[in-house]
Amino acid sequence: MLAQQLANGLFLGAVYALFAIGYTLVFGVLDILNLAHAAIFMATAFAAIALVGAGLPLALAIAIAVVFAGLLGIALDRVAFAPLRARNAGTLVPLISSIGVAIAIGGVARGLFGPGEHRFPSGTLGPLGEGRIHLGALAFSGLDIVILGVALALMGTLAYVMRATSLGRAIRAVAEDRVAAALLGLDLERTIALTFFIASALGGAAGILIGLQYDSVSLEMGSRIELKGLAIVILGGMGSITGAVIGAFILGAVEVLSVAYITSSYRDAVAFGVMFAILVLRPSGLLGKRALRTA
């Protein structure tokens, strides 16, 4: 029973991690909170439903929707952040303008898809939706495995990009000293745009996976995960990718365990209570800010 719950927490945590990485990546590079991240999470899930509805196979729909999310992230940067960055507007004003973009994305999604719960067309999952896979005493759906696999593959790819590619080196250099990086010939705007692409693509992927997991996509799904994502990032240490991943798995496990052993109505209270307790012990979060720069 406990092992099964922890496994369920792993699936949930993996998706939370994908979502939270988006916040921490942008924060690490620009020192700003992007409050349109949850709107992109939601919009991408809707995009995936629309693509599947148009007859595309699920894997292709996911791939296209994730690229769409990344491009939406670049557009977000151009609209909400780049003009303010050019004027050295500090960190609070961009926060507000990102809320503006979030409201705009929400409005468009409302206009296109309308309120209420939306589902992927029946049969979307194919064989993944049927039966359960048994592993010792543990049982999973095929979908669980796919979700975990996709999430871990994306995180592994990100780790590789950050550590071993010139883009990753550029992102880490900009995170540490933007001016010095530019004076070495780095095109800051391009690096920042790519950072937004990655952050938003990961957040969008999380939106699709959550939508599939609960078979429900709605305008409100962003605001339901937004606070959790921010709490995870603070718990992990602002700007730390590894910290966000650890924080996400802690939140996933605590949520699942509190549903199983306490009651589902206290799920968020217990989860946030545990985070609060950890932050009392480690006020700067599990890994502090600079881990992004050493990735």
Added chain:
Amino acid sequence: MAASGVNAEALVAENVTVRYAGVTALDDASLRVEPGAIVGLIGPNGAGKTTLINAITGVVRPTSGTIALGTKRLDRLPAHRVARAGIARTYQNVRLFARLDVADNVRAGAFARSGTLSDSEIVTLLERTGTTERDLRRRAGALPYGEQRRLEVARALAARPATLLLDEPAAGMNPAETIVLGRTIASVASSGVGILLVEHDMSLVAAICTSVVVLNFGRVIATGTPQEIARDPAVIEAYLGT
């Protein structure tokens, strides 16, 4: 290492003026750095030396005047395009990426050009600048101060610049380290790189500079060989007066 070749062109600043909100930090300053030359830039604190470097590197835009590398105008380009045109610099206060390792810091120097550096190319640059650290995975912030200064020069050379701007490279170095630094700078210049050296250590300036430009209150008050400068009444006045 082919430091120049394609980029063997002179850096020319002509009549550069920089005003910030009513303050004239640089007033009609001109200088020229030929390939292979070591030009000293000296002057009392606040004379405008760092402002001139910032104007050349695109950090501040001149209010008037022109800056060019060969025939290419630099004074309207953003900083990263100036770097790509062939201008590299080091800082008065070391500005390495402290959390990145030694190898990644040197590779960051190659942001200015396509391709990346192999470990052996990195070691060559470390050797060339007298950097003794050989653990490429060590964090730059963990290196001793003198090593950080040398690593910063290695990072600048990784860009294969036409002109290298050194902002007080000997600051905080002991006399023995300063002598080694002087040899490094001379050998870089002999490979065809033009060097603009901002320095307070007059023994270093006298030892390696081919010419010296003296700034005071944002104006060029003297230009000449180190020997001529040492005898110039206006220079003596600037350093000893008031």
